[in-house]
Amino acid sequence: MTDETPAFSSMIDKEREQKSTEANVAPLQLGKRVREIRLANNLTLEEASRRTGLARSTLSKIENEQISPTFQAVQKLATGLNIDIPQLFVNPQDARTSGRRDVTRFGEGRPHPTPTYEHEILANQLTNKKMLPYKSTVRARDFDQYPGWVRHAGEEFMLVLKGKVRFYTEFYEPVDLDTGDSTYYDGTMGHALVSISEEDAEVLWVTSN
Amino acid sequence: MTDETPAFSSMIDKEREQKSTEANVAPLQLGKRVREIRLANNLTLEEASRRTGLARSTLSKIENEQISPTFQAVQKLATGLNIDIPQLFVNPQDARTSGRRDVTRFGEGRPHPTPTYEHEILANQLTNKKMLPYKSTVRARDFDQYPGWVRHAGEEFMLVLKGKVRFYTEFYEPVDLDTGDSTYYDGTMGHALVSISEEDAEVLWVTSN
DNA sequence: AACAAATATTTCCTATTGGAAACTTTTCTC
DNA sequence: GAGAAAAGTTTCCAATAGGAAATATTTGTT
Numbered sequence: 001m002t003d004e005t006p007a008f009s010s011m012i013d014k015e016r017e018q019k020s021t022e023a024n025v026a027p028l029q030l031g032k033r034v035r036e037i038r039l040a041n042n043l044t045l046e047e048a049s050r051r052t053g054l055a056r057s058t059l060s061k062i063e064n065e066q067i068s069p070t071f072q073a074v075q076k077l078a079t080g081l082n083i084d085i086p087q088l089f090v091n092p093q094d095a096r097t098s099g100r101r102d103v104t105r106f107g108e109g110r111p112h113p114t115p116t117y118e119h120e121i122l123a124n125q126l127t128n129k130k131m132l133p134y135k136s137t138v139r140a141r142d143f144d145q146y147p148g149w150v151r152h153a154g155e156e157f158m159l160v161l162k163g164k165v166r167f168y169t170e171f172y173e174p175v176d177l178d179t180g181d182s183t184y185y186d187g188t189m190g191h192a193l194v195s196i197s198e199e200d201a202e203v204l205w206v207t208s209n
Numbered sequence: 210m211t212d213e214t215p216a217f218s219s220m221i222d223k224e225r226e227q228k229s230t231e232a233n234v235a236p237l238q239l240g241k242r243v244r245e246i247r248l249a250n251n252l253t254l255e256e257a258s259r260r261t262g263l264a265r266s267t268l269s270k271i272e273n274e275q276i277s278p279t280f281q282a283v284q285k286l287a288t289g290l291n292i293d294i295p296q297l298f299v300n301p302q303d304a305r306t307s308g309r310r311d312v313t314r315f316g317e318g319r320p321h322p323t324p325t326y327e328h329e330i331l332a333n334q335l336t337n338k339k340m341l342p343y344k345s346t347v348r349a350r351d352f353d354q355y356p357g358w359v360r361h362a363g364e365e366f367m368l369v370l371k372g373k374v375r376f377y378t379e380f381y382e383p384v385d386l387d388t389g390d391s392t393y394y395d396g397t398m399g400h401a402l403v404s405i406s407e408e409d410a411e412v413l414w415v416t417s418n
Numbered sequence: 419a420a421c422a423a424a425t426a427t428t429t430c431c432t433a434t435t436g437g438a439a440a441c442t443t444t445t446c447t448c
Numbered sequence: 449g450a451g452a453a454a455a456g457t458t459t460c461c462a463a464t465a466g467g468a469a470a471t472a473t474t475t476g477t478t
Contacts, residue, residue, distance in 0.1 A: 030280060040362045040397045044425060055467045060427055067465055070435075071239060072277040082362075082418070099380045099398045106389030123366065123393030130417040131340060133366045133393065157332065157342045157415055161370075171308050180315030184332030184342065189308045206366055206415045208339040253455060264437040269457055276435055279465075420478090427472065434465070442457065448450095 030074075031065040037081055038063075052080030102126045109135065116140040117193075118200075133206045138165055138195045149190025154209040156187045163201030168192045240274040246290055247272075261289030311335045318344060325349040326402075327409075340417050344370070347410045349403045352377055358399025363418040365396045372410030377401045 038048050038059075049056045053076050061067045062077075069077070077083075102125045109120035118137035123129065140146065149170055158167075159182040167183060168174045170190035177183065185191065187207060195201040247257050247268075258265045262285050270276045271286075278286070286292075311334045318329035327346035332338065349355065358379055367376075368391040376392060377383045379399035386392065394400065396416060404410040 037362065040360055042360055045427095046425070056425090057427075057429090057468080058466050061466085064427080066427095068279040068281040070277040070279050070465065071283055073466080074280055074283075098395050101378055101381055101392060101394040101398070103376075103384055103386065103390065103392045106387065122368075122391050126393055129393065130364045131366055131393075131415060133368075133391065133415070155339045157340055159331075159342075159413060167312075169310055172310055175312055177312065178315065181312065182331050182342065183310065183312045184335055184338065184340075185310040186308055189310070204368060204413065206340060206342070208417055254457095255455070265455090266438080266457075266459090267436050270436080273457080275458095279435070282436080421476105422478100423474100423476075425472105425474070427470105429470070430468095432465100432467085434463105436463075437461090438459100440457105440459070442455100444453105444455070446451105446453075448452105 029065065030069070031063045034059075034077060034081075035063040037083055041081065043081075048081065052076045054080075100126055116145055131206050131208050133204070135161070135202065135204050138163075138193050138201045138203060140192070140194045141196075143168055143192060143194060145194070146192045150192055151190055152187035152207055154187050154207055155184065156191075156208075157184045157206045158182060158193075159204045161202040161204055163195055163197035163199050165201045165203065166194050166196050168194075238274070239278075240272045243268075243286060243290075244272040246292055250290065252290075257290065261285045263289075309335055325354055340415050342413070342415045344411065344413050347372075347374055347402050347404045347412060349401070350405075352401060352403060354403070355401045359401055360399055361396035361416055363396045363416055364393065365400075365417070366393045366415045367391060367402075368413045370411040370413055372404055372406035372408050374410045374412065375403050375405050377403070 038045075043051075045056045045059050048054075048059055052059070054062075054073055058067075058069075058073070062069050062073070102123045104122045104124070107120070109122045110124040112119040112121060116139055118139060120135045122133040122135060143166075160177045160179050162179055164179065165177050166174050167177055168191060169185065175183075176196065193201075193203065247254075252260070254265045254268050257263075257268055261268070263271075263282060267276075267278075267282070271278050271282070311332045313331045313333070316329070318331045319333040321328040321330060325348055327348060329344045331342040331344060352375075369386045369388050371388055373388065374386050375383050376386055377400060378394065384392075385405065402410075402412065
């Protein structure tokens, strides 16, 4: 199964490449890293304690490098604070991507037309993004216009901005989505979209890895 | 800096918990993994001990899951045996989330009101998502209504669905966004949103980890 | 500035880890 | 298959982690 067109496919994939990233750097200061993560999530020690099941005091000591937590503790940390353990061993913060911002004005994304969709890539000024947002006009009017299922690695979120669409997926019955409706699905499951309103429908897509 | 309200904070974070995944499953048999690696390298405990600086007995206990090594010990292990720490936590393919789909009808997300926003969480039927989508009505009319910057781990994408907003960020001048405009930014950078149209503005947010 | 509330650190104590050496099991060698 | 050497496990104890509560610090309010 291919994407709508090879050109689009490779184009999207090029964007995707940016998402997977860096090498693993030494665990230098676990404590600092933990504190960073906790603060980034606006958590107090108390709250973090509640979530991880570790005592407030223990967390404090870990963050201040006063103790070397047992592996058990590290696991609790990871689960409670919602971080992949490997994340703890990656450079504290990717200086490249921290503090970034990009604004895309209405209609000013990078256009990319295909037979079935009229895509407009948003936030195209930023690279190495974790998500790829794009707005699309759904030109397809019939499922048969697709050479086959569309598939992506990762998950996708879609919101209908205008018109009405029929959403086909590999493992479910098609479902009609009206303006304002949205769906979230596994991108590796085959999927496709057609307009069923007078006008071509417009949707917003955000894909993740 | 706190989030808008503790309630919202914890609420969103509860959703976020779903994102963290495997990683937490894998380390169940750290010992097994270590033994595997040691044997694959044809090392005796004695030799491994020499290389890692950990006592023979300690290594034995770790491999037999009799103790939970301290983080220090794990580091020594990794360096001495020449392995990436993340390698110890290689996550297996996740079958749980493949082929999933959730549809949220207009206005049918899970509501969550706060002083500054009226949130509606989308795709709330799915757990362990990689992204968290929600639609929000921006009640705030003035930056002062925020107790401080809002911060999240990860990156965020925002699209203005209705009305007009002023987007404040820690490292940039505020920018006005009209309906249809969008922005993508590092969530750890402080940010906040206020309506500047007659009506309360409506925006779509998608956050990633 | 003074007070209260929230958040973070330190103390003190118990539980667990990590190491040296004793002990056990496995693997060679004859 | 007995004995010796190598490899692995367990024991015992000193060192260190982890938790509850006291103390200190920071933040917010009047």
